Amino acid sequence: MAERTSPIRVLIAKPGLDGHDRGAKVLARGLRDEGFEVIYTGLRRTVDAIVAAAIEEDVDVVGCSILSGAHATLLPKLVSSLRASGASDVLVVAGGIIPEADRPELEQAGISGIFGPGTTIAEVATFLRANARRR
Amino acid sequence: MPVDAKHLAARRELAQGISAVERPGPAANQRIQDALAASAADARNALVVGLTGAPGAGKSSLAAALADVARAGGRRVAILAIDPSSHESGGALLGDRVRIDEHPDDDGRFTRSIATRGSGRSLAHVAAAATILVEAAGFDLIFVETVGAGQAEIGIARLADVLLVVEGPEGGDEVQAMKAGILEVADIVAVNKSDRPGAQAAFDRLRTGLALGAGAPELVLVSATVGAGISELLATIDEVGAGRGVRGRIRRVEAHLVAAAESHVDAQVREATASGALTTRAEQIVAGEQPLTGSITALFGISESPDA
Numbered sequence: 001m002a003e004r005t006s007p008i009r010v011l012i013a014k015p016g017l018d019g020h021d022r023g024a025k026v027l028a029r030g031l032r033d034e035g036f037e038v039i040y041t042g043l044r045r046t047v048d049a050i051v052a053a054a055i056e057e058d059v060d061v062v063g064c065s066i067l068s069g070a071h072a073t074l075l076p077k078l079v080s081s082l083r084a085s086g087a088s089d090v091l092v093v094a095g096g097i098i099p100e101a102d103r104p105e106l107e108q109a110g111i112s113g114i115f116g117p118g119t120t121i122a123e124v125a126t127f128l129r130a131n132a133r134r135r
Numbered sequence: 136m137p138v139d140a141k142h143l144a145a146r147r148e149l150a151q152g153i154s155a156v157e158r159p160g161p162a163a164n165q166r167i168q169d170a171l172a173a174s175a176a177d178a179r180n181a182l183v184v185g186l187t188g189a190p191g192a193g194k195s196s197l198a199a200a201l202a203d204v205a206r207a208g209g210r211r212v213a214i215l216a217i218d219p220s221s222h223e224s225g226g227a228l229l230g231d232r233v234r235i236d237e238h239p240d241d242d243g244r245f246t247r248s249i250a251t252r253g254s255g256r257s258l259a260h261v262a263a264a265a266t267i268l269v270e271a272a273g274f275d276l277i278f279v280e281t282v283g284a285g286q287a288e289i290g291i292a293r294l295a296d297v298l299l300v301v302e303g304p305e306g307g308d309e310v311q312a313m314k315a316g317i318l319e320v321a322d323i324v325a326v327n328k329s330d331r332p333g334a335q336a337a338f339d340r341l342r343t344g345l346a347l348g349a350g351a352p353e354l355v356l357v358s359a360t361v362g363a364g365i366s367e368l369l370a371t372i373d374e375v376g377a378g379r380g381v382r383g384r385i386r387r388v389e390a391h392l393v394a395a396a397e398s399h400v401d402a403q404v405r406e407a408t409a410s411g412a413l414t415t416r417a418e419q420i421v422a423g424e425q426p427l428t429g430s431i432t433a434l435f436g437i438s439e440s441p442d443a
Contacts, residue, residue, distance in 0.1 A: 049237035
């Protein structure tokens, strides 16, 4: 494995309308302590805003926290927008309340990791280190 | 309306360029030189505004408010938001975008969060280089916002054409205002949150304190959240920055050279610390086995002045 010369950059986004960002903040802080550069964008961002932010920040990972149930529409749209913008090597992962039954479809759409309640920060960090692009 | 992929291509190129110059070396230097050449060819003279101040003073909100007014006036505006990396983990939590509205389909705006990484200073090593790239990408007005050490933070003064110090309603008693440090090099001091109690009093205290010195900075009272005084502040910024010409770009290269030197020294210090060479040398000096003179050269490869 090639040694990274710079920290992995992760955009933590809250797409959609739910107003609960405690989980996202805990993850942002936890990943910072794991050595990641975390860009936190705040609540209620549109998919277009998240894509533009991911491009401008040149992130390796976009992590979405969704508690509203809108994951089935928002996440595939996010992945396709990123790809259309040339950022196809950006890893997209999701956390929040995502029913088991919805997972295969999301994975099919290009969501690389889905983390439900109870996932530890260390598990997320390990997954990102193993799967984020190298540079 | 979906974001136009073509529009994002230019922003993506700039974003990747900034990542590239975060890794110092010949490739980074080439990029910086190409950017300087492009700016010179197009006779670009971007105005670079440094914003600094204590945490919570409202630097991000003020940069965003100024950017909105400038963009409404047709200028292409970028914000570089610098936050500290953790000394422990090397990670960073970059949260300035929370206070900056996203404009995904506007190519006249660009925002980038930058971590200080190994710099151990409140300005990232890459700040000057990033500014040079952003200028070459056609942005006229560039805000560089840096974590407020509040005092003794002169890296940003070296880089910026105009240095704006942001104070909150609680900040700036008269004695603080007289102290040496960032206020000495400030071009403008903005007391933010004029909509809150105490802002006028803070403004008056600062005016009293600053008036005692020669070359006192401009002092303004603003509110980023309600938008009070923002156009006036932008006009003051333009006044202070007027007539800089190519001098601004020369200043950026100076800042980059100093940052590169500091980066080199910081790396040597980290290495000497990690390897134990620093402690070993200190032990030898304490035991009288090694002289103090020559130690800096031996440890960090920096030549000492003969008079030192």
